[in-house]
Amino acid sequence: MQHLIVFTEKEKQQLLKKRKGETKFGEHIQLIPNLTKIYVDIVNLDVDYVVFGINEDIGITANLGKTGAYKAWDATLKVLLNIQSNALTNAKRVLILGHLDYTKQRNAIADLDVSKKKQLSKVRNLVEDIDKDVTHLVSSIIKAGKTPIIIGGGHNNAYGNIKGCALANNEKINVVNFDAHSDFRAEEGRHSGNGFSYAYAEGFLKNYFIFGLHENYTSSNLLNTIKKVKSINFNTYEAIEVRKELDYSSEMKNALNHVSDKKFGIEIDCDAIKNIPSSAMTPSGFSVKQARQFVNYFGKDANATYLHICEAAPTKKSETKIGKLITYLITDFIRAQKS
C-alpha cells in the first residue's frame, strides 16, 4: 500500500490541544505503530472502527468539478482529536489509521488542460489507480471484522468502497446515498460522477437508493435510467423539502426498506447539505441536523457496513466548520451503532 500514510503518535501530539481536568478524543484513540500488511496489522486490534482519509480531488477534476476535497481529512483530524472523550464518544473503539496520499499525482496533473480529450483521459486513468487502493483498503478492513469510516475525497471513491465491501463479503452490496446527484453518469472513464454506475455495471452494487436528488441537476437520460432500473430507487429534495409531497422520516424508512435486506453502505455527499463548501456547493439543500439524523437512522441498522463522507472542500475560512460537520457525522454513526 504505497499510498497509505499511517497517522503517527507524533502527529497526534502536534494536533492535540490538551486541557487540565478533561480528556480529549485523541488521547484515547488507537494508532498502529508500523504498517506491515494492513489486514495483519488490524485484525487483532481491539477496535470496532477504522477511520481513514483519502487526500484527493483527482476524481473531481476528472468530472470537471471544483477541486479542494483533498483537504477534508486534515480539517477533520484537527477537530475530531479535540472533541471530548467520554462515555458518549467511545474513542477507545476507534483506530485512526491515516490517509491515502496522492499529492504527487495532484501535482502531476496540475498543468493539464482537461478540455482536451487526451489529457482528460490521463486524469481519468489516475482515478482507476485510486480505485485500486480504496478497494484494497476497504476490503482488508472489512475482512478484519472492522467497520470502515472513510473521509474523502471525491465521490468517485464510492466505487472502491462498494467493490471493497462486495469482495470482502463475497456478494453484491446495497447502498443508500444522501446526495444531490445520482453519480450514475455514463461509463466514459472514471470520475466523481460515475462511481455508482461503474459499481453497478461491474456487479458489485445491488440495490441503490439516492436520497434527495436535485431535480435541476439530473439529466433527462439519467432520470430515465434510474426510473427504469428496478434495483434503483430515489426521491428528490424538491419533493421532500419544497413541495412537501414526501415526508423526510417516512422517506428514510422507505430507503431503509430498499437497502437493509443485506449489507449496505452509507454515502454522504456534503453537497447535499446547504452551504457546505464542496464541488457543487448549494444554497438550497438539507440541513446539518437532517444529515445527522440520516446518519443516525441508517447507522443503527445491523446491516450498515461502512460510512463514507465526501466532497467537502474546505477553505482556510471554512476549515473548522467542515471539520466539525464531519466529526459530528462520524460520532453520530459510532453512537448509532452502539445503541
Ligand SMILES: N=CN[C@@H](CCC(=O)O)C(=O)O
Ligand atoms: N459527485 C458529484 N457528482 C456531480 C458533480 C456535480 C458538480 O461538480 O457540479 C455530478 O457528476 O453531477
